[in-house]
Amino acid sequence: MRCCVTAAPPYICLQVSATQNPLQQSVDKANTINERHQRFIVFFSWSGRTALHCLIQRDTHPAPIINCRMINSGGKHIRNASPAPDHRSEARLRIDPKVLVFVETTYSGLGRDIAELLVYNRIKYKIEVAGKSLPVLTNLDKGRYGVIVFENLDKYLNMDKWNRELLDKYCREYSVGIVGFVSPSEETLVGAQLRDFPLFVNTNLRLRDASLNPLSSVLRLTRAGETAWGALPGDDWAVFQHNHSTYEPVEWAQRNTQEYPADSVGQVQLPLTTVLQDRGQLDGIQRVLFGSSLRFWLHRLVFLDALSYLSHGQLSLNLERMILVDIDDIFVGEKGTTLRPDDARALIATQKKIAATVPKRSRVQLFSHMWKHQQPHLYDTLTLLMTEMHLNYAFAVDHNIPTDSGYSISPHHSGVYPAHELLYMAWKKVWNVKVTSTEEYPHLRPARLRRGFIHRNIMVLPRQTCGLFTHTMYIDRYPGGRDKLDESIQGGELFQTIVYNPINIFMTHMSNYGSDRLALYTFQSVIKFLQCWTNLKLASAPPVQLAEMYFRLHPEEVDPVWGNPCDDVRHKKIWSKTKNCDSLPKFLVIGPQKTGTTALYTFLSMHGSIASNIASPETFEEVQFFNGNNYYRGLDWYMDFFPSESLPNTSSPMPTQLGSPRFMFEKSATYFDGEAVPKRSHALLPHAKIVTILISPAKRAYSWYQHQRSHGDVIANNYSFYQVITASDSAPRALKDLRNRCLNPGKYAQHLEHWLAYYPAQQLHIIDGEQLRLNPIDVMNELQRFLKIQPLLDYSNHLRYDVKKGFYCQAVSEKRNKCLGKSKGRQYPAMDERSAKLLQRYYLNHNTALVKLLKKLGSRPIPQWLKDDLSTGT
Structure with missing residues (x-):
């Protein structure tokens, strides 16, 4: 050992x-x-x-x-037990390892228990409210779901004919099984037949002494041979009666004779079937039916076995469990x-x-x-x-x-x-x-939901709890008594923790x-x-x-996801008192690149109550934390870029006092299309406002190409714009990278939907980039209202159009403007017609999707540039 x-x-x-x-x-x-x-x-x-x-x-x-x-x-x-059965068959190759769960409502208790059990065992699933149209069940020639679960079996039995036929056809064609739970009801049924099946149920029973059928082919994780003695939880059990060879009991129980002493005198109690397997001999569909919910701990194990069996091993769990026990405080x-x-x-x-x-x-x-x-x-x-x-x-x-x-x-x-x-x-x-x-x-x-991560080449494993602490020294003083500890051991929390986790690390104490x-x-x-x-x-x-x-x-x-320490009381207790969540950004300007983010950054910095991060020596005003290797430097590194909220904004024309509250923000234009960025930013900044700027995606793509040329990019200077945007996947990697940076950020609807998967629509503000260029005063006033900034800065007194530069600049005096550098507002040669037509076709579906999304959000009119892009060539 x-x-x-x-x-x-x-x-x-x-x-x-x-x-x-x-x-x-x-x-x-x-x-x-x-x-x-x-x-x-x-x-x-x-x-x-x-x-x-x-x-x-x-x-x-x-x-x-x-x-x-x-x-x-x-x-x-005692008996030479055969190894756990292997449920795998070739049928599993035609289905995805995912469960489709039909619930009565999104808040139903059993549905929640099913979902939590699937999450604990890292089984993918989709929740659907029964009674609606079926979701798409196939993807090309493969089934999307390996098992169908009905929280209430009646919802399957009484499904409308069209959907029932579609679902049964899917199950037969892809050898997909069904799990169903008999739902409790006020009416007590005696010998009631299940619709369309030679199967009968008795309901609202109190039972005791559950055991498993050692001959059941469903069992794999669960071992038969023992009896769970005592009363089973609940008084609403259903038991099955059958007389067809397609049915085989998986679990039995006895009627709780202590509840009915007069009925049981001198009678031999026959086992009652509480979990039933349907081999599918009648209609070609295999099923496992439960007479009660997951309140009974054994049903949780049998449910996992049912998923394994009905999915032909696609949803089988590994049976190896590693255990490590720490002893503290010797x-x-x-x-x-x-x-x-x-x-x-x-x-x-x-x-x-x-x-x-x-x-x-x-x-x-x-x-x-x-x-x-x-x-x-x-x-x-x-x-x-x-x-x-x-x-x-x-x-x-x-x-x-x-x-x-x-x-x-x-x-x-x-x-x-x-x-x-x-x-x-x-x-x-x-x-x-x-x-x-x-x-x-x-x-x-x-x-x-506990997880692991790797940081600075140190592997951090999730630790489990076993219910033992420094003060739990005597069993008669255990919180809840010995019964509470035994409950955890005998099918309860500790038992299930080991069952569900392949690797278990526990902390105990000397006491x-x-x-x-x-x-x-x-x-x-x-x-x-x-x-x-x-x-x-x-x-x-x-x-x-x-x-x-x-x-x-x-x-x-492997990659960590940094959460906000101030959102968890326990985390705040083990976080340095010198660190303050208030210094984290309250809004992010996410890009995309070449849409006017630098101009917006400059205009925001003019406000006395707004402050941005300290400049990075590598990426200047952009921290670029959430979308690259900087993320692995950790939260401390990120927070070092944000000064205390009480610092005055010395670059602002708006007078501020030391100690006045600050509204921190960060601008990193690469965030917009970063795949991991919405998840990471939401974990740390769940209440932050998100600000994005959109211009014509074709114009943005061309501007990025010209930007790279002006910075001496070898590929941009050796390939025409048309050659770049038409580069094939077999082209040199550097050329493909430039093509992708030109084209991918312009798929606006796709990226916005990704952000909206984490942030609610009311936290997203979309700026029309053309309006920012032509009418920044109104744009900035609207943005201030969205951010709820106080006091408001009247930008009409601080922005002025500069004829020489061709855009608005900061008015520092009556005769002098402070404009962006030479790299901003540069005039490029017009895009060639062939490239313009290609991009119009390329972005057609993406722009159409953007119109639908903007209408769905309903917050602002459709930009003129978007209307123009969709009308060009039509």
């Missing part, structure tokens, strides 16, 4: 052979260290497919109560809470028991924490933070403790997320950290291993329960290996 140790002082490493007692060595060694050092953290990871038993019998320590009929005392299944506990020798021996015995069933053993491993449990986000200088870390490092060297684990945990998740750049830098310089973990990314709750030893009780019990009810293969690995596995499974999570 593997045991990894980390410490602030005293810093103890255990590196032993498989026959040695690592924890006993840690206790012995700790006793030799000066008592003034009071911080020690241990984490050990373990795995096993055998039962875990309490090895030290004491009345004061709760013993696991999980019993499996199918597992012997050695942790082996020597930090108060008097009466610290570990005693028999507690240590109990933990050692448990480790040995697990190690006996794990074929591969490995040495003990150390990882670091912070000296005296200091929180890294409180440090504002790299030198001071590294000095604190070097105290731990020096202690390790002095005591011959290995320092190469590559793993570290920050106290209270401080500095991991929200990312404190100094922590990542110090970790690399002092410890060469490769892996850490946190439960805070992107938020603690909901747990199903959980003393007193009632709740950590031993909890993890022995949950592993036993997993072995009883699932075919999962439990294992473990060192943190670095776990991290590499995680990002192979989820490569889409």
Whole structure:
């Protein structure tokens, strides 16, 4: 097995052979260290497919109560269980790994539970309200959905004839199955026949003692052979009666005879079918029908198996689960809470028991924490933070403790997320950290949305919670009592956490291993329960290996998405007090390029209550944070570009006072068509206003080409504009890149729809670029009203048309204007007619889509240039 140790002082490493007692060595060694050092953290990871038993019998320590009929005392299944069935068939190649879910309303409870379960298991899905027209079901010769789910089975049975025939035809043609839930109703049905099927239901029953059919071909993740004893949740269960070979029970239960004692005297209770498989012999469509919702924990597992079975393995889950358990606060506990020798021996015995069933053993491993449990986000200088870390490092060297684990945990998740750049830098310089973990990314709750990311070459894994904290030492004092903890273990939150997550990292505390030893009780019990009810293969690995596995499974999570620290109370507590969300931009000017964004930037900077970012030495007035490699420099880097809101705007003709509120903005014209930009900007600035400028896309494309020529671009100076915009995909890469930068930003509707997928329409302001050039005073007045800027600046007193330049400039005196530089407002040769006609055809559909979008938004008239582009040549 593997045991990894980390410490602030005293810093103890255990590196032993498989026959040695690592924890006993840690206790012995700790006793030799000066008592003034009071911080020690241990984490050990373990795995096993055998039962875990309490090895030290004491009345004061709760013993696991999980019993499996199918597992012997050695942790082996009594019968040589066959491997979990493989649901894969060639039929899966014709369907996408996606679920179509029909719900009664967008707010229905079961529909929400289904969606959350799919999200937890990272299964793609689409929600549709039943009763409407069917969505498009196919894409070319492939089915878009692998399984159809009905929250209410009646919505499928009573579907109008046209849609029912279309859906059934799709299911037969692409071998797509259906999952249906019998919905509760006030009317109690007895032997009621389901429409068009030789199948009958009884409803509104109270049931108990659920078990699974070991012969069911649906089960894969779920293991049959055990019974979930006791009353099942709810009093509205439906059970199925059938007499056709197409039907086979998946789950049975008994009538709750305690509720009906008079009815059950002297009677043998027959099992009632609560989950039913329809093999499709009657109509060629396979189905799995549930007699109750997902409130019952076992139904969640069977539901996942139904998706796997009905999709021919396209929606099958991997059955391997990795578990890592950290132990914190070994020597930090108060008097009466610290570990005693028999507690240590109990933990050692448990480790040995697990190690006996794990074929591969490995040495003990150390990882670091912070000296005296200091929180890294409180440090504002790299030198001071590294000095604190070097105290731990020096202690390790002095005591011959290995320092190469590559793993570290920050106290209270401080500095991991929200990312404190100094922590990542110090970790690399002092410890060469490769892996850490946190439960805070992107938020603690909901747990199903926790994710990982990589920052500064440090892999950050999502950490899970197990319900054990420093204060949970005695089972009779556990919040909610023992029943609450057992509920989490026996099909509840902890059990489901391991089922749904291929890689699990848990934090426990020293106090959980003393007193009632709740950590031993909890993890022995949950592993036993997993072995009883699932075919999962439990294992473990060192943190670095776990991290590499995680990002192979989820490569889409490599890039972080920086959220706003002030939107989460927990995040604010572990974020530097010197940082202030108020300095973040309140609106973004997103471009696109060559539409007048620099002029708009200049006009905005004239307002005394508006301020922009500090200029970048590389990209001048544009930070270009959300659309390039600058994003990986982190939030701290971005915020350094924005001064305090109280700073006066010295470039403004509008008088301001020190301390007056500021309206920060950023202008980066490359944001408009950046694929990742809307998602990233919304995560950090969800309430920001978005400002964009549109001109004729053909004119914009030509202007960009001429801009590149004037800046000495080799491709632009060696190819005509027509050659650039007609370049094929086999052309040299540099030529294709120039073609794309000319053409792609002009697909305005496509890019605006992408922004509107994240921001509501009321936060988007579209400026007619031609009006900005010809009538900037009205444009700026309208923009001020949109931004709700106070006080308003009367631009008629500050903008004046410059005849020589041919556009409006800032009026600095009665006779002098301050205009943009030579590169702005440059006059180019007219576009050749052949290129103009080609672009008119190229942008026809895009411009038509833009008209529809603008009408849908309904906020402003259709620009004249857009009307002209659509009328040219017609």
